[in-house]
Amino acid sequence: MSSALKLTDLKKSFGPAKIIQGVSLDIAEGERHAIIGPNGAGKSTLFNLISGRFRPTSGSVHLKGELISNRKPYQINRMGLSRSFQVSNIFTNMSVRENVRCGLLHSMGYGYNFWRNIGGLSGVSEKTAQILEDVGLIDKANMPAALLPYADQRTLEIAITIAGGAEVILLDEPTAGMSHSETDRAVALIEQASRGKTLVIVEHDMGVVFNLADRISVLVYGEIIATGTPEEIRGDPRVREAYLGEEALPEVEGVPA
Amino acid sequence: MTSSYVDLAPSRAEKFRQRVLPFILLAALLVVIPLLGPSRSTLTLLNHMGITIVFALSYNMLLGRAGMLSFGHAVYMGLGGYFCVHVMNWIAAGTGVWGVVPIFAMPAFGFGAGALAGAVIGWPSCRRAGTPFAMISLGVAELVAAAGFMFDSLFGGEMGISADRMGGREFLGLSLGPLDDVYWFIAFWTFIGVLGTWAFTRTPLGKLSEATRDNPERVEFVGFDPQRVRYLVFIAAGAFAGMAGGMSAVQDEIFTPENLSLIPSGAILIAAYVGGVRYFAGPILGAIVMTYMGSNLSDYTAGWLLYLGLMFVGMVMFVPNGFAGIIHDTWVAIRDGRLAEVWKIWLKRSVGLILIAVSVITMVEVAFRWSDGYGEVFEPFGLHLSHQNPITWALAVIPFVVGILLVRKAAKEAKA
Numbered sequence: 001m002s003s004a005l006k007l008t009d010l011k012k013s014f015g016p017a018k019i020i021q022g023v024s025l026d027i028a029e030g031e032r033h034a035i036i037g038p039n040g041a042g043k044s045t046l047f048n049l050i051s052g053r054f055r056p057t058s059g060s061v062h063l064k065g066e067l068i069s070n071r072k073p074y075q076i077n078r079m080g081l082s083r084s085f086q087v088s089n090i091f092t093n094m095s096v097r098e099n100v101r102c103g104l105l106h107s108m109g110y111g112y113n114f115w116r117n118i119g120g121l122s123g124v125s126e127k128t129a130q131i132l133e134d135v136g137l138i139d140k141a142n143m144p145a146a147l148l149p150y151a152d153q154r155t156l157e158i159a160i161t162i163a164g165g166a167e168v169i170l171l172d173e174p175t176a177g178m179s180h181s182e183t184d185r186a187v188a189l190i191e192q193a194s195r196g197k198t199l200v201i202v203e204h205d206m207g208v209v210f211n212l213a214d215r216i217s218v219l220v221y222g223e224i225i226a227t228g229t230p231e232e233i234r235g236d237p238r239v240r241e242a243y244l245g246e247e248a249l250p251e252v253e254g255v256p257a
Numbered sequence: 258m259t260s261s262y263v264d265l266a267p268s269r270a271e272k273f274r275q276r277v278l279p280f281i282l283l284a285a286l287l288v289v290i291p292l293l294g295p296s297r298s299t300l301t302l303l304n305h306m307g308i309t310i311v312f313a314l315s316y317n318m319l320l321g322r323a324g325m326l327s328f329g330h331a332v333y334m335g336l337g338g339y340f341c342v343h344v345m346n347w348i349a350a351g352t353g354v355w356g357v358v359p360i361f362a363m364p365a366f367g368f369g370a371g372a373l374a375g376a377v378i379g380w381p382s383c384r385r386a387g388t389p390f391a392m393i394s395l396g397v398a399e400l401v402a403a404a405g406f407m408f409d410s411l412f413g414g415e416m417g418i419s420a421d422r423m424g425g426r427e428f429l430g431l432s433l434g435p436l437d438d439v440y441w442f443i444a445f446w447t448f449i450g451v452l453g454t455w456a457f458t459r460t461p462l463g464k465l466s467e468a469t470r471d472n473p474e475r476v477e478f479v480g481f482d483p484q485r486v487r488y489l490v491f492i493a494a495g496a497f498a499g500m501a502g503g504m505s506a507v508q509d510e511i512f513t514p515e516n517l518s519l520i521p522s523g524a525i526l527i528a529a530y531v532g533g534v535r536y537f538a539g540p541i542l543g544a545i546v547m548t549y550m551g552s553n554l555s556d557y558t559a560g561w562l563l564y565l566g567l568m569f570v571g572m573v574m575f576v577p578n579g580f581a582g583i584i585h586d587t588w589v590a591i592r593d594g595r596l597a598e599v600w601k602i603w604l605k606r607s608v609g610l611i612l613i614a615v616s617v618i619t620m621v622e623v624a625f626r627w628s629d630g631y632g633e634v635f636e637p638f639g640l641h642l643s644h645q646n647p648i649t650w651a652l653a654v655i656p657f658v659v660g661i662l663l664v665r666k667a668a669k670e671a672k673a
Contacts, residue, residue, distance in 0.1 A: 051478065073477040083478055091471040094464075102468045105461050106480035112489050114462035121461075164479060 003065070004029040004168050004198040005050065005081075010059035010069075012042075012049055012222075019045045021222040022059070027215075029064075029167075032199040034213035036206075038242075042222040043202040044086055047172050050200075051083040052076040063168060078106065082166035086173045086202075088153040090160065092146040096137055099145050099156055101128045103163030128163075135159045135189055151182040158189060168198045175205050187212060210234070218242065279538075283451060287444040291437065300436045301508075306548045307443040308504045311450030313529045313540035315497030318454060320526070321534030322463065323490045324470030326391040328522055329398025330498055335517035336374040336401070337367035337499020339412060341506035342420045349424030359428035364446045364503035371499015372492050379491035384484060386473065398519050405514025417513025420506065439508055446504050454497055455537060466490045524551075527565070531572045533579025542580040560621045567617065602667045609663030616657035623649055 005027040012020040019042045027033045035043050048054040050061050052073040061069040068076045091099050101124060108124050110116065118124070132138040135155050140148060145156060158174055174190060175183040187208055190199070203209045209216060210230045217227040220242045226233060233239055267275065290303065312334050319325040341363040347355040378401075382393040405412040412418065422433045431438040457463045465486050469476050473483040506512060515521075524547065532543020547565075554561035572579060578586075590599050619642065622635040627644040635642045635649075642649040 053474075053478075072482070074480050074482045077478055077480040085475075089472060089475045089478075091468045091475065093471050094467055098464060098467075102464065102476070103479045105465070110461045112462050112465070112481070112485060114457065114460045114489065114493065116461065117456070117459050118461050118464055119459060160475070160479065 002029055003027065004031070004063070005200065006062040006065075007050070008060045008062070010046075010049060010061065011057045012045055012054060013057045019222050020049065020056075023219070023222070023224055025217060025224060025227065027198060027200060029198055030196065032194060032201070032212055032214045034209045034216045035200065035202050035219055036204075036209055036216060037219035041219045043219055044172060045222075046219065047083060047170055047200075047202060051081065051170060077164070077166070080166050081168040081170065082161045082164055083170035084157045084161040084172055084174060086176060088150075088157045090145045090153060090156055092144075094145060095142050096145055096148065096156060097128055097132065097141040100131050100137075100159050100163050103160035104128065104131070104165070107164040107166075131159055131163050134192070136185070151178050151186075154178060154182075155186065155189065158186070158193065162193045166197075168200070169194055171199065171201045171203075173202055173204060175203065175208055183208065280448075280452060284448060287448060290444075291440060297436055300440050302548065302552050304436075304439055304443045304508045305552070306545050307447035308501050308508060309525070309528060309544035309548045310447055310541050311454075311504065312498055312501035312525055313532065313544040314450060314454040314537075315494045315501065316525045316529045317534055317537075317540040318457065318466070318490055318494040318497065320529055321536075321539070322458060322470065323466040323487060325386070325487060325491070326394075326526075328391055328395040328519065328526070329401070330394075330494070330525055331519075331521035332378070332398050332401045332517055333371045333374050333495035333498035334502040334505070334521070335405075335512065335514075336502070337371035337495075338502030338506045338512045338516060339418065340370035340499075341367045341503040342418045342510075342512045345420035345422065345424055345506065345510075346418075349421055356426075358425065360422050360425035360433050360507060361428035361431060361442060363507050364449075364500040367499040367501070367503025367506065368496045369499070371502060372496035374499065375492040375495020379488050379495065383488040383491050386483070386487060390487075395519070398517070398522050402514055402518040405517045412514050412517075413512075415513065417511050417515075419511045422507045422510055433507060442507060443504055446500065450497060450500055450504075451541070453500075457493060458537060462486065462489055462493075527569050531569060531579050533581030535578055536581035536585065539579050539581035542584075546580065558622065560625055563621055564618075599671075602670050605663050605670075606667040609660040609667060612656035612660030612663065614660075616653050616655075616660065619649065619652045623653070 003026050005025075007023050007025040010020055010023045011018070023046060025033075035046065037043055045054065049056050049069070052068065052071055052075070056069050059069070060067055063076065063079055063081055066079065068079060068081070071079075091102060094102070101118070104124065104127055108121070108127065110118075110121065110124065129138070129141075132141050135158065137152060137155060137159060140152060145153070148156060154174060154177070158171065161169060161171065171190065175186045178186060183205060190201070190212065199212075201209075201212065203212075213230060215227060215229055216233045217224050218233065218236075218239050219225075225242055226236045226239050228236065295303065312330075315333075316327070316330045319327050319330065344355070344358070344366050345360060345363065348358055348360060378397055382390060382397060385393060406414060422439070425433075429441075431441055433439055433442060465476065465481055469481075469483045469486045476483045476486065502512075502516075505516075528543040528547040529540040530543065531546065532541065533539025550561065550565060554564065558564075576583060590596060619635070622637075623642055623644055626633045626635055640648070642652065
């Protein structure tokens, strides 16, 4: 299978702080890849490097064979990579419908159009309605996004991310702060939305991770210490030591500071 | 998944009520006004209102919609207007193609010139957002106004450049000589300006500008360059400001470097803000009120700028949604049938505000007469309020205290 996303010896430092210390990862097309690791391991930074929010200090990121680590976020998005945020990052003063519509305008070919009535773009309206129905926000379509309950804001976050139809989707802790039933619904939504696409997900909920992922990478202090199928990861002693057994083993050994 | 989508768009009736009806009413209003036989001074006032409405709406494309705080928006109205004044003089000279251009078309020329000015000046200044953008706009306004005083052939120095609106050929039977003709000219272009700026809010770019205001970062991650969005909006705002400049060139037949300065830039910021930047109609209300105050309040009192300033500060602190916000909230309360429970609060608040106004006016009017030293005395309603009169001080202090208490009580009850 060809590679959807390829990270090569990716490094990022903020001053003397080395946050990402040489990450190499190859994610195949159609794969669901989870990145796990303790707090402060650099998971969000890794997402920021891939999506163009940060420039890497060294190393490279390729999307479907094309170098993207020197590009701007909006360029990377147009090339087919879309991401969500750990903290809901929505358009608060606009309605739910308008939020989703913003997410798909570019993919529908209406760049910076200022001569068409947005209400008259029937393709856009239909697609917006379809996405809202798929994610279950159709009843709240005309609500201001700021007034949505928390779990719905997280759903909207995902809806904006998938609206443009990107082939590679990065989700940063999509179920953070959700109740069990909300998490179940979110997972179902993610499963459905990522069908036929490449999914990279950062998640703390191990149930979600082992349920959803084809492969898992474990990031500890800016380095990937293991990559493999859920079974391999579960059985890996280094992972148990560094991460899964974190509660039992507060002192993590063998990890460069 | 089902394939039948809920129709999210508003119904035809809603569309008509929200989108078509207001414009029909506006057009009707513009047509009816001259039938009421307004005086010359009223016509001039109305014409200035029209110009300010278009200018304020163009300003709100930046502030309210795109979240760009500009301190130099008069630059674009001024440059558009200056260009029109020059064009009017070329038309009067009648050389070449200019002989066939009607003066009526000036706002269109202003539109183009404003867009060009926005494109040139916006190129560097829209590279930054937020506070740096505001600072750059301030610097640009100073720079252009200073240039206005330096380049005499372009800007006419302190005297400015005059033109004659009767220099061109008639258009639609309007010679633009009499003020009535100018009214129709202004009415036409005001309608176009309102329609144009409103239509812009309905375009993908217009929606993106709101998205960029709310969350520029997320805009980047859905495939748009927020810098680009701001730049394009800036050009559009410059264009409509230039249109207002063209209207003003015909109405007043003169542009001076003052028109480019920070003073009109600040005035339009205030007009848009007190009107309510969150609502499309807000800047229209603000423009009407501010133009009215500017031309009429100054007849009553020398302290009118002070009142204006106090009103602006008061609105920013307590009524951030402006006049349009007040109207909207009032209407919502009536629509939801909450009038019975809120009218007492409103009454308290209104009485409180009136009392505060009484004391502030007394203080200001007495204070500047006292400071003038000409022995003039503030005499409203036959009262003789000199600074030695204890009634004066009673009027300055007691209503103020009572007013504040009432407003605070109303605020507490509104929260409960």
